[in-house]
Amino acid sequence: MTLFSHRITEQIPGLRRYARALTGGNRENADDLVQDTLERAYAKWSLFRFGAELRPWLFSIMHNVFVNDVRRMRNRVPVCPIDEAVAIGTPATQENQVQVREILTAVGRLAPEFREVLVLVSIEEFSYAETARILGIPMGTVMSRLFRARTQLRALTGEPSLSDARPGLRLVQSFENRPHD
Amino acid sequence: MTKPQAPIGDDELMAFIDGALSPDRRCRIEQLARHDDELAATITALRAQRKALRDSLDSVLVEPIPQRLLRVAPPSRYALQRVAAAMAWIAVGITVGSLASWQYLSRHDSTSTELALVNRAPDLPRFVHQATVAYAVFAPEVRHPVELGSAELQALNAWLSGRLGRHMRAPDLSSLGFSLVGGRLLPAETNKPAAQFMYEDRQGQRLTVYLRGMAQPTPETAFRYVGEGEISTFYWVERNWGYALSGELSRPQLLQAARSIYDQLST
Known part of the structure; x- marks a missing residue:
């Protein structure tokens, strides 16, 4: 058990990063999410198969906690004020900080299920197959969500969309009413 | 075509x-x-x-972990049993103590119970924190940066080897332009004191090497990096010994020094 909690502690920085991205950069909300995840992980640790990989297991727990939170909040997924402290540790130029805020705010505006795929692949660098397992969705869905997430993010950060020939972007507003998958 | x-x-x-x-x-x-x-x-x-x-979230990885996340603890039956056992022993201690008027015994018992509770928290984050704090306290020190200077290298090696319970020599970093200032003994965990060696280059830039036995069985790790403010630390665990190199250098410079220390201090 001590060994197990030690291994979990090692994963906290990565979980905090994922949570920070999911909450659009809000530190408090992100750490709440991490705390809930850790509590669930400890409560369920007997279900963890030793020898299995701990990191995807913890991320899948965080996914469940996050989805429940989103449901509970009735889609009032906040576009939260970005924490000042986001850029701690990297001596960032002001311009740089502005970019950091912009991109995290934009991520926070994506529909939750797009946000998850985007962050797991782009930031946490899980493979498509791992991402599919963590989220419990088919790999094809991972790919299509990823494409849409990236396209929307480009639009939100003021870049032209991937191609003008493509059908116009539709920002997905709610988790329940998502148009496909 | x-x-x-x-x-x-x-x-x-x-x-x-x-x-x-x-x-x-x-x-x-x-x-x-x-x-x-x-x-x-x-x-x-x-x-x-x-x-x-x-890039936007790179910095999160090196932020200090908030206490409330480290406090989330396993709801362990085992831990409860241990607390119960400890409490039983305190009761025995108090009874024996009052019967025989040995006040000392009961006090002694509750102290070790408190220590036992502290020791249940994971040791590795604590180790890294202790190493960083030791750097922050002693590296700026002008008059007494070390307890025993490099002029008494043999005595230093013998003393710290004795107190830490393992053979060791202060690593030599002269090929990287850092000379040994000296070393000191530091309190860390019960029965696990720590040693700190300090180095300095010609510009007065300082590095410290911090090592101690881990308080719990701890899996071995590769080099890991953590930054707290200006201070960067590379740390690793080998055969239940924790090593940490701290300084205000660039990551590649620090890594190079860490490799050299790893080669010299391997058990």
Whole structure:
């Protein structure tokens, strides 16, 4: 058990990063999410198969906690004020900080299920197959969500969309009413 | 003249951006992009976006972990049993103590119970924190940076080896331009004191090497990096010994020094 909690502690920085991205950069909300995840992980640790990989297991727990939170909040997924402290540790130029805020705010505006795929692949660098397992969705869905997430993010950060020939972007507003998958 | 090729699907484009394509499919896209400005621009933008996303949250990894997250503890029956056992022993101690008027015994018992509770928390984050704090306290020190200076190197090695219970010599970092200032003994965990060696280059830039036995069985790790403010630390665990190198140098410089220390201090 001590060994197990030690291994979990090692994963906290990565979980905090994922949570920070999911909450659009809000530190408090992100750490709440991490705390809930850790509590669930400890409560369920007997279900963890030793020898299995701990990191995807913890991320899948965080996914469940996050989805429940989103449901509970009735889609009032906040576009939260970005924490000042986001850029701690990297001596960032002001311009740089502005970019950091912009991109995290934009991520926070994506529909939750797009946000998850985007962050797991782009930031946490899980493979498509791992991402599919963590989220419990088919790999094809991972790919299509990823494409849409990236396209929307480009639009939100003021870049032209991937191609003008493509059908116009539709920002997905709610988790329940998502148009496909 | 190349044959007209099928356009690139969305999925394929994503896999290209994420480096998940086989070499020949990757080549195909690279070739197409050479003749298709729009595709090339899209690729550039998507790559930049991916990098921006990663960079935006890099700093979270080196932030100190908030206490409330470290406090989330396993609801362990085992831990409860241990607390119960400890309490039983305190009761025994108090009874014996009052019967025989041995006040000392009961006090002694409750102290070790408190220590036992502290020791249940994971040791590795504590180790890294202690190493960083030791650097922050002693590296700026002008008059007494060390307890025993490098002039008494043999005595220093013998003393710290004795107190830590293992043979060791202060690593030599002269090839990297750092000379040994000296070392000191530091309190850390019960029965696990720590040693700190300090080094200095010609500009007065200081490095410290901090090591101690881990308070719990701790899996071995590769080099890990953590930054707290200006101070950067590389740390690793080998055969239940924790090592940490702290300084205000660039990451590559520090890594080079860490490698050298690793080679010299391996048990």
